[in-house]
Amino acid sequence: MSSLPAQRVELIPIDRITVLNPRERNQRNFKEIVDNIAKVGLKKPITVTRRAEAGGPFYDLVCGQGRLEAYMALGQLEVPALVVSADREDCLIASLVENCARRQHHSLDLLQDIRGMEQRGYSQTEIARKTGLTYEYVHGVSRLLEKGERRLLRSVESGHIPLSVAVEIAEAEDHDVQAALSSAYERGLLKGRKLLTARKVVEMRRRRGKGVRTGDTRKRTPVSAEALVKAYQEDAARKRSLIHRAQATRDRLLFIVEALRRLSVDQTFITLLEDEDLATLPQNLAERLSPTLEPA
Incomplete structure (x- = not known):
């Protein structure tokens, strides 16, 4: 994908902007964004591209969903936006790349973004180059996604288990998982508290499965007797x-x-x-x- 050349910053009506790659937000982090914008204003405009459509102008969001939604939460009707020239596919890929390249990931974000890029025909090497992540990281995450290992992926993203160890656990048969943990300990990849945490994650994976709950965690399924x-x-x-x-x-x-x-x-x-x-x-x-x- 070519770079997106900037044209100018404009005040864009919020109701004319379409979010191509919508994602759920951590409510606590989102509240911090809203409070910060309310106090000091918008430090960095969102990025959009103009979409050719009758009755326009209309726009597709390239990046800045959190800032856009914060403006909406504050009751604003317009938002400062950097208007760039790009087609719809380039905008979607730019949004995926921005999400993947953040310093901190959430396992479900990676599931959505890396898989989204793979589904659009990008190889793991291309994803690594575009996002600034290493090929080993992208390949490891892809393997975990292929096997449905969301629980392990979340542990990787929270820093509890090294990615290479998580892949070994995912590839191992059930009776070989403890051997994978022992091997990681011997190689110095899991020590002290991390080893204890890894054992808890493995036990939770055995008892509750590879996936994790999504959505509102306050809505819990009643536990039967x-x-x-x-x-x-x-x-x-x-x-x-x-x-x-x-x-x-x-x-x-x-x-x-x-x-x-x-x-x-x-x-x-x-x-x-x-x-x-x-x-x-x-x-x-x-x-x-x-x-x-x-x-x-």
């Missing part, structure tokens, strides 16, 4: 398994400690250790074996 019972039973089963493994480990440790304690008073065993120059024990082990010490 059967679903609550099932969730309780699954959680109880995990806790019982954890308790069982902990008790088994404790029993093995007690057995080992008691066996070593009895061997430590066996003269034949002591003589054998001395012959092998192993007459001393590590301090921690010796303290645990000592019968004179009170248990911690």
Whole structure:
């Protein structure tokens, strides 16, 4: 797509502007935009192109939907706009490129924008070049989109899971997902809090699926009694398994400690250790074996 040459800034009637690539907005961020424009005015005009149509002039929005909607929320009838020369397809692609190239993405934004560019015949290499993103990033996001991994994609965009690790999880069979996490840990890609968060995301993905809810999160589907019972039973089963493994480990440790304690008073065993120059024990082990010490 060629660049969009600027012509001039005009006051354009808002009701004559069509948004080609409408998108949902975070209401908190949108309120900040409205408040800022109300206090200091519009710092940067929106960008539109004139559309040839009877009864015009009419315009297609190239970029600036948030600013346009903020003006509408403030009751304004006109908005300052930079009028450029471009056809409808160029305007749509310019809007997609602007959305993709923002510093912070939302997983659903990427779903709409990168997929929109792919559906219009742009290769991943072309998308990377136009948006300023790396090819690896575009390719990874595309793979997640192809597999419907919106939950993983959202975790990537929030910085919880590296994109390469998310792709590995998406490509792995269910029984190999933990191996993918372990591999990422060994390579230093997931450490500390990020590893814990990644495990939670993987568990949520296993229980609730690859997708995420969209729309108004305040409208929640009522949870049935059967679903609550099932969730309780699954959680109880995990806790019982954890308790069982902990008790088994404790029993093995007690057995080992008691066996070593009895061997430590066996003269034949002591003589054998001395012959092998192993007459001393590590301090921690010796303290645990000592019968004179009170248990911690």
